[in-house]
Amino acid sequence: MTDLLAVIASEDTEGRQIAAARTLAEAYAADLRAGTDPVHAKQRLLDIHSAVIAEQNQRRSHSRHWRIFEAAELVLGDVKINVRPSASVARTAS
Numbered sequence: 001m002t003d004l005l006a007v008i009a010s011e012d013t014e015g016r017q018i019a020a021a022r023t024l025a026e027a028y029a030a031d032l033r034a035g036t037d038p039v040h041a042k043q044r045l046l047d048i049h050s051a052v053i054a055e056q057n058q059r060r061s062h063s064r065h066w067r068i069f070e071a072a073e074l075v076l077g078d079v080k081i082n083v084r085p086s087a088s089v090a091r092t093a094s
Contacts, residue, residue, distance in 0.1 A: 001051055004072055014064050018071040025052075025075035033081060042081040049076045 007020045028048065032041040056069035 001048070001055070004052070004055075004069070008065050008068055014067070017064075017068050021068045021072040022075050025072040029076060029079040033079070038081055045076065045079055045081055049073065052076060 003024050004021060007017050007024065010017060010020075012020070029045065032045050035041045052069055052073045056066055056073060059066040059069065
């Protein structure tokens with residue numbers, strides 16, 4: 001969240017700030033997916049997603065800062081972390 005707040009505090013253009021917010025969210029999601037504990041990763045993803053939404057809700061609707069948080073929220077909202085292994089992985093493990 002600190003990195004996202006730093007993006008907002010930067011003096012870049014709104015377009016660059018939105019791109020940076022998306023990049024940060026994508027990198028964070030990739031780190032979570034790469035982890036070894038999918039249950040913890042999924043909970044952490046839900047926690048950060050909730051924190052981004054809470055921060056977004058403190059901003060005036062559709063303001064510049066709101067749109068930057070929305071960009072990060074949309075990326076995080078699309079992330080899928082499977083807690084259970086897929087059927088094909090389970091079959092190969094047998």
